[in-house]
Amino acid sequence: MTLISVENLTIRYGANTVLRGVDLTVEASEIVTVVGPNGSGKTSLLKAIIGAIRPAAGKITRDHGLRIGYVPQRLHIDPTLPITVERFMRLLDRVDRSACAAALETAGVPDLLKRQMSELSGGQFQRVLLARALIGNPDILLLDEATQGLDQQGSASFYLQIEAVRRESGCAVLMISHELHVVMSASDRVICLNGHVCCEGSPAVVASAPEYRALFGTGTGGALALYRHEHDHDHNQDYASNAGNTEAAE
Amino acid sequence: MLDDFMTRATLAGIGVAIAAAPLGCFVVWRRMAYFGDATAHAAILGVALSLAFEMSIFLGAMVVALIMAVTVTLLSGRGYAMDTILGVLAHASLAFGLVAVSFLSGIRIDLMAYLFGDILAVSRMDLAVIWGGATLVVALIAWRWSSLLAATLNEELAYSGGLNPRSEQLVLTLSLAITVAVAIKVVGVLLIAAMLIIPAAAARGLARTPETMAFAAAAFGAFSAVAGLRGAYVFDTPAGPSIVCVAAMCFAIFGVFGWRKRSAG
Structure with missing residues (x-):
């Protein structure tokens, strides 16, 4: 069953085209990951899917009644706004305390109900965001670099949690x-x-695709390539030269 | 009971305090303090126009405050920083308002009454307008409370839940315009922002949830109105500023001290 289908999506900020002609579908129960350099339009794509950005062209179809659990890239809570974890969990869904506790348990951070959001560590905070996304029993989770600010161990266990949730x-x-x-x-x-979509497929297929190697380099399977990739992306010169300008949009 | 001017003044002050409390919380959380100021300053232009065209001051102030708020929303995101736009519009509209008032030579206006309020002169009709406006604002905010809160915390999160943060912003803007219009008589355009921000800021140190902060702000606001009026009566001081002074003392005691204790513990 197709949950989300994106057809020929184009997004512009003013004269700047961030995404052009993107096609994408997400089927039930699959884990799809979007990779790409800064300014490649990843966040814009996600924002368009949740309806926060109006596409310049193309169509986004969500399955009727699709429940989305969204985990934002960063969530800044103004220090003047007091809010407990429990209250935050109820932000969009009317749920009782036991449901809040259960979602926190699933996300791997039980016993935080009464804490202030401002008192949480970075890892706890991201997991509370995940718990909040899970509380409405979503059909699909959308995660925008949800492990930003976590150390390697923290993010590894975060992704293990995601896999467990999916299972x-x-x-x-x-x-x-x-x-x-x-x-x-x-x-x-x-x-x-x-x-645009350079290449897609199973992780193994993508890792060996020339387009992917052009972006992320070879040899390390991508793990270290991130830090030394260059914008030598020559099969579409427009986007490569635009990439630097669109950082603000990301 | 309403024959006594002190009773009417007290009721007017409490009405404004109750409307300003939940709205003030959002103004503080969203860092819109200057936005409140700008809307309030625009209201003096509304007062001048109302007097010129002989229409209700409440209506004139509200319409100009709304136009101001919409203009700010439209102008934002065009290259100027928000505080620059607000600075230009707030002071420009105040200046134009003051100049416009000076043209109204046929009518004698006590400008001070609009700048600092004239709560002791509140009539039964004013009282009805103030409580009507306050009820409307509280009802609007209570109705949209959860959505407003979600939109304040994170716009994308609100979108993902099927809400539209832009329409929530409109609810706040509308409420702000109504509150400014009804509060002119009580504290005047120069001190309206104080009634929005100070009780909310004082409540921050005591609260653990957004809801308790709003209720605590309403309590501080109402207390400031009652105690400020009493103080004005006893010490023969101007009523509007006296109310704001009490609110500021609440902030000094509960806001600064309460929050410091929290962060130390």
């Missing part, structure tokens, strides 16, 4: 990640994005 609840996952080594092991399908 237990059967929800699909569409995530953006910079951590290619994690992505390669945890995903069913990888989409390499750089203003």
Whole structure:
């Protein structure tokens, strides 16, 4: 069953085209990961799917009544806004305390109900965001670099948690990640994005694709390549030269 | 009971405090303090126009405050920083308002009454307008509370839950315009922002959830209105500023001290 289908999606910020002609589908219970350099339009793609950005062209179809659990890249809570974990969990869903506690348990952070959001560590905070996304029994989880700010161990265990959630609840996952080594092991399908879809397929197929190697280099399976990739992306010069300008949009 | 001017003044002050409390919380959380100021300053232009065209001051102030708020929303995101836009519009509209008032030579206006309020002169009709407006604002915010909170915390999160943060922003803007319009009589355009921000800021140190902060802000606001009026009566001081002084003392005691204790513990 197709949960989300994106057809020929184009997104522009002013004169700047961030995404052009993107096609994408997410089926039930699969983990799809979007990789790509800064400014490649990953976050814009996710924002368009949740309806926060109006596409310049193309169509986004969500399955009727699709429940989305969204975990944002960063969530800044103003220090003047007092809010407990329990209250935050109820932000969008009317649920009782036991449901909150159960979702926190699933996300791997039980016993935080009464704490203030501002008192949490980075790892706890991200897991509470995950718990909140899980509380409405979503059909699909959307994660936008959800492990930003976590150390390697923290993000590895975070992704293990995601896999466990998928196994237990059967929800699909569409995530953006910079951590290619994690992505390669945890995903069913990888989409390499750089203003358009460069290549897609199973992790093994994508890792050996010339387009992917052009972006992320070879040899390390992508784990270290991230830090030395260059914009030598010559099969579409427009996007490569645009990439630097679109950083603000990301 | 309403024959006594002190009773009417107290009721007017409490009405404004109750409307301003939940709205003030959002103004503080969203860092819109200057936005409140700008809307309030625009209201003086509304007062001048109302007097010129002989229509209700409440209506004129509200319409200009709304136009101001919409203009700010439209102008934002065009290259100027938000505080620059607000700075230009707030002071420009205040200046134009003051100039416009000076043209109204036929009518004698006590400008001070609009800048600092004239709570002791609140009539039964004013009281009805204030409580009507306050009820409307509280009802609007209570109705949209959860959505407003979600949109305040994170716009994308709100979108993912099927909400539209832009329409929530409109609810806040509308409420702000109504509150400013009804509060002119009580504290005047220069001190309205104080009634929004100070009780909410004082409540922050005591609260653990958004809801308790809003209730605590309402309590501080109502207390400030009652105690400020009493103080104005006893010490023969201007009523509006006295109310704000009490609110500021609440902030000094509960806001600064309460929050410091929290962060130390």
